[in-house]
Amino acid sequence: MGSVNNAGPMRVLVTGGSGLVGKAIEHVVQEEGGKHEEEEWIFLSSKDADLVCKSGRTVSTHEGEPALLVSDSLQRSSQRDNLKINDNVLQTAHEMGVTKVVSCLSSCIFPDRTTYPIDETMIHNGPPHDSNFGYSHAKRMIDVQNRAYFQQYGHRYTAVIPTNVFGPHDNFNIENGHVLSALVNKTYKAKKDGTPVNVWGSGSPRRQFIYSLDLGRLIVWVLREYNEVDPIILSVGEEEEVSIKEAVEMIAQSLDFKGKMLFDTTMSDGQMKKTASNAKLRRYLPNFTFTPLQEAIKMTCDWFLANYDIART
Numbered sequence: 001m002g003s004v005n006n007a008g009p010m011r012v013l014v015t016g017g018s019g020l021v022g023k024a025i026e027h028v029v030q031e032e033g034g035k036h037e038e039e040e041w042i043f044l045s046s047k048d049a050d051l052v053c054k055s056g057r058t059v060s061t062h063e064g065e066p067a068l069l070v071s072d073s074l075q076r077s078s079q080r081d082n083l084k085i086n087d088n089v090l091q092t093a094h095e096m097g098v099t100k101v102v103s104c105l106s107s108c109i110f111p112d113r114t115t116y117p118i119d120e121t122m123i124h125n126g127p128p129h130d131s132n133f134g135y136s137h138a139k140r141m142i143d144v145q146n147r148a149y150f151q152q153y154g155h156r157y158t159a160v161i162p163t164n165v166f167g168p169h170d171n172f173n174i175e176n177g178h179v180l181s182a183l184v185n186k187t188y189k190a191k192k193d194g195t196p197v198n199v200w201g202s203g204s205p206r207r208q209f210i211y212s213l214d215l216g217r218l219i220v221w222v223l224r225e226y227n228e229v230d231p232i233i234l235s236v237g238e239e240e241e242v243s244i245k246e247a248v249e250m251i252a253q254s255l256d257f258k259g260k261m262l263f264d265t266t267m268s269d270g271q272m273k274k275t276a277s278n279a280k281l282r283r284y285l286p287n288f289t290f291t292p293l294q295e296a297i298k299m300t301c302d303w304f305l306a307n308y309d310i311a312r313t
């Protein structure tokens with residue numbers, strides 16, 4: 001993080017501020033008393049600036065430049081858009097004298113053929129899974145750029161690698177939502193209509209799910225305390241990994257769904273696992289407590305039911 005804005009407040013700009021991760025960071029800072037007195041947090045959505053376009057970079061409503069930046073790029077977008085966003089964000093940060101940038105990578109960018117658990121040193125050790133080839137290569141370039149900005153300018157721009165995230169404000173769309181939130185919506189509908197829940201694939205793939213609010217707390221810690229350029233995996237431990245079947249059973253329990261689950265094996269399983277090590281995180285934060293998965297799923301279901309009208313469905 002470093003010395004910033006000696007005279008004024010420490011400005012933190014969060015791009016993707018209206019999304020799953022951005023809203024969680026906002027909650028941590030504004031609702032949990034996580035804001036430090038000297039900080040000013042600004043949350044942006046695509047309506048404030050289109051990060052794909054360089055001209056969209058100026059946030060005219062705020063005086064001065066941000067000191068720190070939590071950056072975001074788009075999971076479901078094209079490789080080209082993600083490359084443009086990465087470059088626009090990092091180069092603009094450099095030009096504006098931003099002292100720290102935290103970007104989000106993802107555990108799906110790791111090599112497809114690998115040994116487990118995967119750790120931070122293995123990002124570039126082989127091609128990613130075919131299902132997200134373009135996105136993964138674009139994300140990997142953030143790490144390359146961070147190293148280059150450090151070598152050339154000494155900037156401490158870094159990246160976090162979250163595993164599968166879920167929580168309030170996620171995309172609950174059944175066609176293009178992330179697995180947990182799509183299944184929350186599918187289960188809600190199945191209960192309402194008296195139909196089975198259609199789960200894609202065999203239910204056997206295994207995932208480490210992280211609750212968005214836990215991730216928000218960890219990203220705020222990274223922003224303030226983590227000084228490496230090398231990325232850090234933000235995840236629950238390997239022992240917390242669950243199968244998709246186990247996850248959907250937890251959703252069923254939270255929504256009190258007693259109907260059938262169909263496992264549609266005509267749909268792809270994707271990666272069977274991408275088990276990531278959180279040993280580096282644990283060396284820094286041995287006592288961080290993750291919200292238990294069943295509890296976090298229940299809170300997400302409760303949020304979905306209470307906010308059905310505004311949820312992304």
Ligand code: NAP
Binds near residue numbers: 017018073170
């Ligand atoms: P999300 O819920 O889909 O939110 C996307 C955010 O990006 C929204 O705030 C959106 O603004 C904004 N945005 C979209 N297009 C934009 C553009 N052209 N210019 C500026 N802003 C734009 O995403 P998320 O799940 O929070 O993901 C955040 C980051 O975490 C991403 O980098 C993602 O790759 C990474 N990640 C996510 C997961 C996961 O499971 N969700 C796992 C690992 C890593 P609008 O609301 O205005 O559209």
Ligand code: GDP
Binds near residue numbers: 108
């Ligand atoms: P995603 O990015 O949230 O889709 O997560 P991953 O790509 O890591 O893996 C999702 C896993 O959940 C795959 O094995 C899918 O086959 C399985 N799955 C089961 N039902 C659904 C669903 O309704 N939506 C999604 N996205 N995945 C599902």
